[in-house]
Amino acid sequence: MRIAVGCIGHETNTFSPVATTIDNFKKGSYHRGDTIITAFRxxxxxxxxxxxxxxxxxxxxxxxxxxxxxxxxxVEHAAYQVLKSEFLTLLQNAGELDGVLLDLHGAMVTDELEDAEGDLIQAVREIVGETPIITTLDLHANITAQMAHYSDVIIGFDTYPHVDCYERGFEAGQLLFGMNEGKIQPTMAYRQLPLLTAPPAQCTMKPPMTDVLKALHVLETERGVVTATLSMGFPFADITDAGVSVLVTTNGDAALADTYADQFASHIWELREEFTFNLHTVESAIELANQTDSRPIVLADGADNPGGGGPCDGTTILQKFIEADVQDAVVAVIADPESVTQAVEAGVGNRVQLNVGGKTDTQHGAPVALTGYVKALSDGRFILKGPMGRGTAANMGRTAVVQIGGVEIVLTERRIQPYDAEVLRSVGIEPQSCKLIALKSAVHFRADYTPIAHQILDVDTPGVHSPNLFSYDYQKVRRPIYPLDSTVTLK
Ligand SMILES: [Zn+2]
Known part of the structure; x- marks a missing residue:
């Protein structure tokens, strides 16, 4: 059996002013043909x-x-068009196929299309006809009716941090096999909830999501059920379909799929108030660190998470760390190619004058003028060793560790979410020796850091990925929607 596999992936933060260009794809992750196998095996x-x-x-x-x-x-629409046409040409020339596996994200927005994945899946369907299409999506997919209609089955990640990607890819292959053997004739029901949730509440390592996940897995063991997905959605894409959705796939029983989808959607809706959380101030996190000898205390600077569209050069926490003269502290990472070049030119063991971060926009803190000590330089390359994406090569670009007082700043050329502790270890910093670690990550870091952190705090900093949903001026998302509106009912 010949199964086509491919991806055009992006998680689009419509609140970010930084357009995504064709260059961002080509210089990001870009593989064609057999190099895909080399990159992912x-x-x-x-x-x-x-x-x-x-x-x-x-x-x-x-x-x-x-x-x-x-x-x-x-995403610039022209960039999407170029990639889409490249993808479709390769598909058209792929010969006889028995299935298509689309490894997509599910929250890509272009300046002309709110649902780029729906458009892509439809185009693939138009080429392959009745050949099975299975689409895998991130837990942050804003799943639309169009995506569901043109896929035979959608399988979403169950976890956030996303540690089950491998298992979902494996499951997709098994399902394609079962469909080709004639053993599975999937029928999928799709339900969208009037519900937006933010990253700290979407984390599947703590309630309510631990319980929700258990219920989802029980549902998947019900007779006739093939697979089920709860997508928590990406609230930083202001589009009609942003938010939570449920998918239940049965083996040929549409009524059963509908019943279970309705039941599970109601179950999530009943829990809506539990998807709220408290944020800590940076000051209170510093105070907490001062009161204990245990380490490290990890601050989640979710508002500037590059994994969700943050510029990754925000300085809010750095500024407060310097002002409070904290010791044994790390800020990881600040993407600032200019400062990296200056640190490289100064060389290890020397002092350097920098204007750090705050260069992309005005929403994540101003540049910080400082004279620091160049502690280490690296090519920024390492292999992920944590539970998420283990074995994958990462590249931060040239990287410098610059020390100011008791604070070490990991300066990188590229925007990278520091969810894997190798970000620190690869530049000579042992996370367990640190008192305070500020990470530009909302939740993913919890997979690698929970076992080693004394405490993890979601901090309240401003930005385009702030977990405070009331800090945004939503224009396009369907209304009414919880928690933005007071009177919302599940239809
Ligand atoms: Zn995600």
């Missing part, structure tokens, strides 16, 4: 999982195009 990713199941079941992967740009603002 042996990794804990969707495509890695798919390649393994393909080897087991004698499926022949037909790699098309796999490209992903680091989350940022609206």
């Amino acid at each position: 042996g990794t804990r990713t969707i495509t890695g999982g798919f390649l393994d199941v393909a080897a087991q079941l004698n499926l022949q992967p037909v790699p098309l195009l796999w490209t992903f740009a680091t989350p940022s603002g609206m």
Whole structure:
């Protein structure tokens, strides 16, 4: 069986002013043909999982195009068109196919399309006709009716941090195999809830999501159910379909799929008030660190998470750390190629005058003028060792560790979400020796840091990925929607 596999991926933060260009894809992750196999074999990713199941079941992967740009603002429509046409040409020339696996994200927005993935899946469907299409999506997918209509099955990640990508890719391959054997005839029901949730409440390592996940897995063991997905949505894309949705796929029983989808959607709706949370001030986090000898205390600077479109050069926490003269503290990372170049020119062991961060926009703190000590320099390359994407190569670009007082700043050329502790270890910083660690990550870091952190605090900083949903001026999302509106009912 020949199964086409590919991806055009982006998580679009429509509140970010930074447009996403074709260059961001081509210089981000961009593979064609067999280089996809080289890049993903042996990794804990969707495509890695798919390649393994393909080897087991004698499926022949037909790699098309796999490209992903680091989350940022609206994708230029022309860029999407170029990638889409490249993808479709490769698909058209792929020969006879028995299935298509689309490894997509589910929250890509162009300046002309609110639902780019829906458009792509439809275009793929128009080419392959009745050939099975299985789409895998991130837990942050804003799933639309169009995506559901043109896919035979959608399988979303169950976890945030996303540690089950491999398993979902594996599952997709098994399902394609089952469909080709004639054992599975999937029927999928889709329900959208009038509900927006933010990252701290979407984390599946703590309630309410731990319980929700249990219920989802029980549902998947029900007779006739093939797979079920709860997508928590990406609230930083201001589009009609942003937010939570539920999918239940049964083996040929549409009524059963509808019943279970309705039941599960109601279950989530009843829990809506539990998807709220408290944020801490940076000051209170510093105070807490002063009161204990335990370490490290990790601050989640979710508002500037590049994994969700933050510029990654915000300085709010850095500024407060310097002002409070904290010791054994790290800020990871600040993407600032200019400062990196200056640190490289100064050299290790020397002092350097820098204007750090705050250069992309005015929403994440002003540049910080400082004279620091160049502690370390690196090429910024390492292999992920944490539970998320283990085995994948990462590249921060040239990287400098600059020390000011008791604060070490990890300055990178590229925007990278520091969810894997190798970000620190690869530049000589042992996280367990630090008192305070500020990470530009909302939730993903919890996978690697929970076992080693004394305490983790979601801090309230301003930005385009702030977990405070009331800090945004929503224009396009369907209304009424909880928690933005007071009177909302589940239809
Ligand atoms: Zn995600």
